[in-house]
Amino acid sequence: MTALLSIRDLTVRYRREGVEVTALKGISLDVEAGERLAIIGESGSGKSTLALAVAGLLAEAAEVGGSIEWQKPRSSHSVTASHFQPLGGRDIGFVFQDPSFSLDPVMPVGKQIAEVARTHLNLTWREAYAKAKTLLGRVRLPDSEAALRAYPHQLSGGQKQRVAIAAAIAAAPKLLIADEATSALDTIVQAEIVSLIRGLVNEDGLTLAFISHDIALAATLAERIAVLRHGELVELGDTDQILNAPRHAYTRMLLDAHLGLDAKPLLDRQGASA
Amino acid sequence: MKRLHRFFQTPEAIAGALILALLVAIALAAPLLFPGDPQAIAGPALLPPLQNWSLPLGTDRLGRDVLAELFHGARTSLAVGLAAAAAALLVGAVVGTLAGFAGGLIDEVLMRITDAFQTVPSFLLALAFVSIVGPSLGVVIAAIALGAWTGPARVARAEVLSIRERDYVAGARVIGMHPLEIAFREVLPNALPPVLALSSVIVAAAILTEAALSFLGLGDPNRVTWGGMIAEGRTVLRTAPLLSIVPGIALVLTVLGVYLAGEGVVESTAVRRSLS
Amino acid sequence: MTVLAVSNLSKRYRRGGKPFAAVDDVSFEIGPAETLAVAGPSGSGKSTIARLVLRLLEPDAGRIQFEGADLLILSGAALRARRARLQMVFQDPLAAFNPRSTVARALDDPLRIHGIASRSERPRRIAALLERVGLDAGLAARAIHEISGGQRQRVAIARAIATRPSLIVLDEAVSALDVSVRGQILDLLLDLQRQERIAYLFISHDLGVIRALAHRIVLLEAGRVAESGDARTVIASPQSAVGKALVAATPRLNRIKTP
Ligand SMILES: Nc1ncnc2c1ncn2[C@@H]1O[C@H](COP(=O)(O)OP(=O)(O)OP(=O)(O)O)[C@@H](O)[C@H]1O
Ligand SMILES: Nc1ncnc2c1ncn2[C@@H]1O[C@H](COP(=O)(O)OP(=O)(O)OP(=O)(O)O)[C@@H](O)[C@H]1O
Ligand SMILES: [Mg+2]
Ligand SMILES: [Mg+2]
Numbered sequence: 001m002t003a004l005l006s007i008r009d010l011t012v013r014y015r016r017e018g019v020e021v022t023a024l025k026g027i028s029l030d031v032e033a034g035e036r037l038a039i040i041g042e043s044g045s046g047k048s049t050l051a052l053a054v055a056g057l058l059a060e061a062a063e064v065g066g067s068i069e070w071q072k073p074r075s076s077h078s079v080t081a082s083h084f085q086p087l088g089g090r091d092i093g094f095v096f097q098d099p100s101f102s103l104d105p106v107m108p109v110g111k112q113i114a115e116v117a118r119t120h121l122n123l124t125w126r127e128a129y130a131k132a133k134t135l136l137g138r139v140r141l142p143d144s145e146a147a148l149r150a151y152p153h154q155l156s157g158g159q160k161q162r163v164a165i166a167a168a169i170a171a172a173p174k175l176l177i178a179d180e181a182t183s184a185l186d187t188i189v190q191a192e193i194v195s196l197i198r199g200l201v202n203e204d205g206l207t208l209a210f211i212s213h214d215i216a217l218a219a220t221l222a223e224r225i226a227v228l229r230h231g232e233l234v235e236l237g238d239t240d241q242i243l244n245a246p247r248h249a250y251t252r253m254l255l256d257a258h259l260g261l262d263a264k265p266l267l268d269r270q271g272a273s274a
Numbered sequence: 275m276k277r278l279h280r281f282f283q284t285p286e287a288i289a290g291a292l293i294l295a296l297l298v299a300i301a302l303a304a305p306l307l308f309p310g311d312p313q314a315i316a317g318p319a320l321l322p323p324l325q326n327w328s329l330p331l332g333t334d335r336l337g338r339d340v341l342a343e344l345f346h347g348a349r350t351s352l353a354v355g356l357a358a359a360a361a362a363l364l365v366g367a368v369v370g371t372l373a374g375f376a377g378g379l380i381d382e383v384l385m386r387i388t389d390a391f392q393t394v395p396s397f398l399l400a401l402a403f404v405s406i407v408g409p410s411l412g413v414v415i416a417a418i419a420l421g422a423w424t425g426p427a428r429v430a431r432a433e434v435l436s437i438r439e440r441d442y443v444a445g446a447r448v449i450g451m452h453p454l455e456i457a458f459r460e461v462l463p464n465a466l467p468p469v470l471a472l473s474s475v476i477v478a479a480a481i482l483t484e485a486a487l488s489f490l491g492l493g494d495p496n497r498v499t500w501g502g503m504i505a506e507g508r509t510v511l512r513t514a515p516l517l518s519i520v521p522g523i524a525l526v527l528t529v530l531g532v533y534l535a536g537e538g539v540v541e542s543t544a545v546r547r548s549l550s
Numbered sequence: 551m552t553v554l555a556v557s558n559l560s561k562r563y564r565r566g567g568k569p570f571a572a573v574d575d576v577s578f579e580i581g582p583a584e585t586l587a588v589a590g591p592s593g594s595g596k597s598t599i600a601r602l603v604l605r606l607l608e609p610d611a612g613r614i615q616f617e618g619a620d621l622l623i624l625s626g627a628a629l630r631a632r633r634a635r636l637q638m639v640f641q642d643p644l645a646a647f648n649p650r651s652t653v654a655r656a657l658d659d660p661l662r663i664h665g666i667a668s669r670s671e672r673p674r675r676i677a678a679l680l681e682r683v684g685l686d687a688g689l690a691a692r693a694i695h696e697i698s699g700g701q702r703q704r705v706a707i708a709r710a711i712a713t714r715p716s717l718i719v720l721d722e723a724v725s726a727l728d729v730s731v732r733g734q735i736l737d738l739l740l741d742l743q744r745q746e747r748i749a750y751l752f753i754s755h756d757l758g759v760i761r762a763l764a765h766r767i768v769l770l771e772a773g774r775v776a777e778s779g780d781a782r783t784v785i786a787s788p789q790s791a792v793g794k795a796l797v798a799a800t801p802r803l804n805r806i807k808t809p
Contacts, residue, residue, distance in 0.1 A: 042728040043699070157592065186592035186755045191799035213728065216801035243805050257729035259758035260803050261785060266736055266762040441645040444606050448638045449660040449709065450630035460648050 002071060003030040004175060004207050005054065009066035012049050012058065012231075023049040025231040026066070031175070033071065036201060036208040038222030038239075040215050040254070045228040047211045051179045054209070055092045090120040093168030093206075097180035099160035102167065103152045109163045110136070110148025113170050120171035135166040139196060158189035162196065169200060176201065179211045194221055215254050219243055227251050280542040287538025293531025301348045308342035312498050316342070320514055334503070334517055335510055344524060347500040350493075351528060354415055355481035361419035362476055366426025367462060367469050373427070374434030374465075375457040385431070388424050396421025400483055404492045411494045414487060418480045425476070426469045433465035474536015478529045485525055500525050551618070553717050553749045554580045554603065559612030561598055572598045574773040576612070580717065583747040587760040587781055589796065590770030596753045598773075600721045603751065604638055605629060617716060634664045634713035641722035643702035647694040653680070653705050654690040660712040679708040683738060700731035704738065711742060719751040724759060736763055757800050761785050769793050 012024040023046045031037055039047050052058045096102050113135055114128035136144035139162040152160055182190040201208045212218045225242045227235040235248040246252045281287050316339040323332040331340035373384040400417035407413045446456045487493050488501030500521040507517030561573040573595040580586045588596050601607040614621040624632055640646035647656050657676045661667045667675045677687035683704040710718050724732045742748055754760055767781040776790035788794045
């Protein structure tokens with residue numbers, strides 16, 4: 001097992017108007033190279049903070065303790081080197097919940113993707129555009145030639161998210177972080193995006209960190225699940241174990257609160273009828 | 275408290291606040307320090323400053339106490355500036371809210387009226403209004419407000435147009451609230467911040483307009499004004515230049531103080547907004 | 551006796567100069583103390599239906615009968631008075647309240663507007679409403695942004711039931727809530743339905759939630775009704791393409807059943 005990155009005792013505090021919020025409390029976690037890891041938890045549990053810390057994108061006001069060590073790039077042995085600093089965009093692809101957050105509203109999406117490829121892969125514009133077109137095909141945008149010239153506002157939410165994913169993987173990163181990447185989409189589009197991410201991760205051998213508040217969704221995609229609560233890592237295990245033999249009461253509560261298509265309807269539980 | 279703290283973090287805001295505080299103190303102290311009519315003859319005409327300690331800034335062409343005039347002039351400047359700006363903001367906010375909230379024909383009509391007012395230079399408007407109705411404090415205030423309400427109206431309308439689409443406005447309709455109550459109780463207060471941000475510029479402009487009107491002899495004749503003092507001094511500009519320069523400096527300082535303090539307020543609330 | 555009967559409802563918007571139907575010839579009925587779910591992909595017209603039913607939007611065609619009377623002929627004061635019986639809960643509880651409001655004011659408004667309680671009596675009513683939705687009456691003095699999202703949604707429900715409505719439209723009312731809070735809110739809704747016989751028009755794209763709570767379902771696709779019927783039957787064996795797609799896309803927990 002080679003760890004792509006090792007998080008040790010990670011603590012993050014935000015300070016705002018004199019009030020201090022501890023968003024992460026001593027998180028220790030190894031992300032294995034090539035694995036699909038889901039990070040789940042309720043609102044405010046620190047999921048996004050963990051993702052931003054890994055990507056080095058935390059706000060300056062955040063106070064960070066502990067360490068995040070990356071495996072030395074392109075080395076066969078698994079020596080970790082703390083001086084290796086991953087570069088957002090090149091080594092880490094990031095997909096946010098709201099695609100308009102990462103897309104420039106006044107630039108054709110093809111150019112945005114090409115720009116990522118050009119800066120990180122040292123391509124010419126022509127090569128970068130060819131790459132962008134291939135990528136738009138890979139994220140299954142119909143008519144990728146026309147899509148190159150489209151502006152974000154001309155695309156639907158699901159299409160925008162596909163473009164954001166294309167931009168995130170344009171520089172062939174090792175790690176793809178998807179922070180609630182499907183939460184703003186309807187169930188059908190969500191399922192499409194999840195299967196798209198699964199396919200891309202398999203084809204490119206990417207490592208995936210999939211952040212979600214939906215335990216069922218996370219389980220459809222991930223091999224391992226990390227459960228966060230109030231900034232603490234309450235449980236980490238294989239998806240199978242988390243679903244069938246949760247060790248922590250909080251994980252059990254999340255599972256019980258899930259309303260699946262096989263759950264007992266509340267209507268019956270309460271004996272109500274129309 | 276925090277907002278106040280942030281306000282005092284920029285040197286410009288501190289300078290502005292100090293100037294304004296001094297000005298308000300002067301305006302409040304005027305009747306105490308210089309009771310009686312500032313326009314009464316106090317000594318020999320054209321007495322230069324620093325000659326007579328009971329008349330530190332000397333006297334003007336008619337022998338009136340310049341310092342007393344300056345103090346009482348601050349009252350007029352501030353009163354007219356604040357009242358005109360308040361009137362302009364109130365009218366602007368109400369017109370803008372009605373136009374933005376009602377939409378359709380009402381919006382169309384109100385905005386055409388706003389356009390009409392905006393195409394006439396505000397000073398000409400004030401000039402014409404005072405010439406027709408006759409100079410008095412209230413008329414001067416109304417005249418200045420007449421040319422200043424269009425800016426706030428446009429800003430208020432733009433803000434209301436975006437607030438109108440929010441869920442809470444739909445929520446207010448759902449509970450059966452009357453449209454006028456929705457417009458003025460639910461929407462207007464939330465549209466105010468960007469409108470109030472205009473107030474420093476409007477107050478400063480109002481003070482200048484008042485001075486200009488007085489300078490042209492269209493101010494309230496029963497009150498001392500800085501504009502009037504400058505006009506008075508102009509006739510003896512060569513022999514006693516300070517008679518025009520001193521109220522001129524007072525005017526510039528006041529406008530600067532209002533502007534700087536206003537910027538400070540905008541700045542401190544802007545930081546607050548971007549944080550939340 | 552039906553609470554709400556919608557027939558042949560249509561609403562067109564213009565998109566890129568061309569008219570298109572956001573809601574197209576939609577009909578359904580809701581009985582007393584019944585929950586009708588409206589589901590469908592994004593953009594299928596769910597929120598537009600909610601806004602039409604609440605007279606926040608005017609339809610281009612169709613009829614809306616509410617409590618046996620034509621809702622569309624009402625306007626002005628008559629419409630405002632009628633609104634007491636027809637309420638709504640929004641998806642984002644923060645956006646649904648005036649940001650300057652307090653909990654007390656949010657609940658005071660409907661009581662005042664519909665003359666339900668005198669000024670002196672209202673604080674007591676507000677406390678009772680808060681307790682009815684499982685909140686501490688002491689919360690009344692708080693500003694809307696000073697309470698949690700789940701508490702806020704409870705306040706939204708308290709506001710909706712303040713005027714004793716016969717129908718509440720809930721547009722994705724539990725979608726933004728954490729699962730633990732969501733369970734409590736759903737329990738509260740069911741409890742209110744049993745006690746006060748309130749009917750719900752429950753809009754959601756989450757079939758799991760719908761199945762847990764709704765009696766009947768209407769599935770929309772591109773503004774048209776694709777399928778409707780008993781909620782559990784439709785979800786168990788959808789007949790329409792959109793129904794099949796929605797069911798297939800709903801994530802499942804593949805837990806090994808333990809007795
Ligand atoms: N920039 C910030 N400044 C101050 N506090 C912050 C900031 N970002 C996050 N927090 C706080 O840190 C805690 C963790 O937030 P985080 O965004 O990581 O949670 P999350 O699990 O991603 O939640 P959600 O599911 O709502 O996205 C919360 O209490 C949040 O209020
Ligand atoms: N004011 C408007 N002007 C033009 N088109 C509109 C307007 N409001 C909604 N639409 C369009 O009408 C259609 C239906 O929208 P609606 O909001 O009812 O969908 P929805 O089913 O609620 O979707 P979601 O699940 O995303 O909330 C969409 O295509 C939408 O783009
Ligand atoms: Mg987050
Ligand atoms: Mg909707």
